[in-house]
Amino acid sequence: xxxxxxxxxxxxxxxxxxxARIVGSIGQPLxxxxxxxxxxxxxxxxxxxxNYLEFLSPGVxxxxxxxxxxxxxxxxIWDRQFGFLKETLVAPVSRLEIMIGRTLGGATVALLQGxxxxxxxxxxxxxxxxxxxPIALMFMILIALFFTALGTAIASPLKDLQGFQLxxxxxxxxxxxxxxxxxxxxxxxQVLKIPLMxxxxxxxxxxxxxxxxxxxxxxxxxxxxxxGIVTVVILGIGSYxxxxxxx
Amino acid sequence: MIIQVQNLTKKxxxxxxxxxxxxxxxxxxxxxxxxxxxxxxxxxxxMLTTLLKPTSGKIILNGYDPIKDADGARHSFGIVFxxxxxxxxxxxxxxxxxxxxxxxxxxxxRRERIEQLLNIVxxxxxxxxxxxNFSGGMKRRLEIARGLLHHPKILxxxxxxxxxxxQTRNHxxxxxxxxxQKEGVTVFFTTHYMEEAxxxxxxxxxxxxxxxxxxxxxxxLKAKTNKSSLEDAFIELTGHAIRHxxxxxxxxxxxxxxxxxx
Numbered sequence: 001x002x003x004x005x006x007x008x009x010x011x012x013x014x015x016x017x018x019x020a021r022i023v024g025s026i027g028q029p030l031x032x033x034x035x036x037x038x039x040x041x042x043x044x045x046x047x048x049x050x051n052y053l054e055f056l057s058p059g060v061x062x063x064x065x066x067x068x069x070x071x072x073x074x075x076x077i078w079d080r081q082f083g084f085l086k087e088t089l090v091a092p093v094s095r096l097e098i099m100i101g102r103t104l105g106g107a108t109v110a111l112l113q114g115x116x117x118x119x120x121x122x123x124x125x126x127x128x129x130x131x132x133x134p135i136a137l138m139f140m141i142l143i144a145l146f147f148t149a150l151g152t153a154i155a156s157p158l159k160d161l162q163g164f165q166l167x168x169x170x171x172x173x174x175x176x177x178x179x180x181x182x183x184x185x186x187x188x189x190q191v192l193k194i195p196l197m198x199x200x201x202x203x204x205x206x207x208x209x210x211x212x213x214x215x216x217x218x219x220x221x222x223x224x225x226x227x228g229i230v231t232v233v234i235l236g237i238g239s240y241x242x243x244x245x246x247x
Numbered sequence: 248m249i250i251q252v253q254n255l256t257k258k259x260x261x262x263x264x265x266x267x268x269x270x271x272x273x274x275x276x277x278x279x280x281x282x283x284x285x286x287x288x289x290x291x292x293x294m295l296t297t298l299l300k301p302t303s304g305k306i307i308l309n310g311y312d313p314i315k316d317a318d319g320a321r322h323s324f325g326i327v328f329x330x331x332x333x334x335x336x337x338x339x340x341x342x343x344x345x346x347x348x349x350x351x352x353x354x355x356x357r358r359e360r361i362e363q364l365l366n367i368v369x370x371x372x373x374x375x376x377x378x379x380n381f382s383g384g385m386k387r388r389l390e391i392a393r394g395l396l397h398h399p400k401i402l403x404x405x406x407x408x409x410x411x412x413x414q415t416r417n418h419x420x421x422x423x424x425x426x427x428q429k430e431g432v433t434v435f436f437t438t439h440y441m442e443e444a445x446x447x448x449x450x451x452x453x454x455x456x457x458x459x460x461x462x463x464x465x466x467x468l469k470a471k472t473n474k475s476s477l478e479d480a481f482i483e484l485t486g487h488a489i490r491h492x493x494x495x496x497x498x499x500x501x502x503x504x505x506x507x508x509x
Contacts, residue, residue: 002348002351003348003349005348006344006345006348006349010334010337010341010345013336013337013341014334014336014337017336018336082331082332082334082335083328083330083331083332083333084332084333084334085332086298086328086332087332087333087334087346088349089298090296090297090298090321090326091321091346091349091350092317092318092319092321092322092349092350092351093349246298246299246300247293247298247299
């Protein structure tokens with residue numbers, strides 16, 4: 001238990017100390033909100049889809065969580081390069097405890113990031129439903145856990161940062177753009193619908209949108225079921241890959 | 248015998264890094280494990296400290312088998328790695344605290360020992376500073392203090408004084424010798440500074456190309472080679488050719504990838 005706590009605390013301390021990282025990771029969501037929210041808003045309205053900012057905000061909050069969570073998971077590569085990983089691996093604690101502590105730490109940091117973006121959306125004109133806020137929070141936590149564990153799973157077999165750009169282009173970006181964060185799922189062509197259906201983030205965003213705006217395409221119960229299952233699965237895969245790390 | 252190694256072998260694909268080595272270290276000894284670059288020193292330490300699985304052979308560490316009972320073995324040793332392994336974003340105190348919690352030290356003992364050890368390595372007044380701002384020597388001292396926090400029976404030091412000035416080196420060695428004498432900590436270390444090994448080691452083994460070529464006291468090694476210094480004896484035994492740096496598994500992967508791309 002103490003092991004999990006100290007690993008969690010480490011992630012949190014590192015996050016709170018790197019102000020540049022906090023400020024830097026707000027920039028992108030802010031840009032999306034302003035440029036897309038206000039830029040595409042009138043077109044969206046004309047098409048009879050209602051207020052675009054209300055639609056977009058849950059997606060951009062999820063984006064804040066997605067980026068921070070994957071980076072937190074990938075931090076293992078840094079720890080490996082700067083040697084700190086060895087310190088945890090020779091300690092008399094199980095790999096599973098280390099993995100749990102790291103994942104909870106990374107997910108907490110990602111959730112904080114999501115909450116910061118959430119706070120930014122409100123002065124820009126987002127009016128979330130407050131009665132179902134706890135449900136939205138639950139979806140945010142699941143997104144944070146899933147993508148931290150995914151980052152860990154991807155980073156565990158990597159020895160250096162060379163594969164980083166690949167992860168950025170082939171994992172993070174498609175996950176975000178093909179998640180329904182930016183556009184409604186109704187009436188999409190099959191080329192978009194299929195990748196979207198297999199994208200866990202799509203269910204997270206759909207659930208958040210259901211809770212915050214009252215427009216869920218799949219239904220919140222179904223979103224929760226899918227996201228819950230894939231989170232458990234990826235936690236298992238991440239733990240397995242992490243347990244196989246050799247220095 | 249606190250460390251027993253029998254026919255220990257490690258192969259990476261077809262490359263034999265450590266080739267069936269055997270040696271014993273008596274409790275309370277200072278044991279120097281010497282060899283040119285790429286001889287297999289670090290690979291051996293990684294196997295002794297549970298970081299790498301041997302291809303074959305047997306290890307007993309303080310009565311535990313690091314392959315079957317990694318936790319028992321891990322409680323028995325402290326290690327100072329060749330490369331830094333501190334968290335730069337944490338303070339000196341937090342690095343120590345992290346280690347103490349991982350090794351299950353109760354809060355009160357942990358706090359006492361951290362203060363005491365930071366005092367010994369003369370970092371107590373800078374305990375609240377981020378490690379990022381420390382010099383190389385200060386980081387090294389902090390790592391040694393950290394390695395001792397859980398009162399290990401065996402202390403592994405992989406080139407502990409690499410890149411340090413003579414003042415800091417002397418300082419660090421006097422702490423280590425002190426610990427060895429007062430607490431009976433067995434010390435297993437590697438170094439390229441032969442005069443260091445000559446001065447502090449009670450027992451020496453020289454490894455070259457994955458095989459142990461000689462073992463004994465410094466005096467015995469000098470007598471066998473008919474040389475007056477350990478450095479001359481070392482060169483006599485291992486030859487004059489310059490060796491390549493030991494290739495890590497990561498480097499090898501990188502080389503493979505590069506070849507494959509072409």
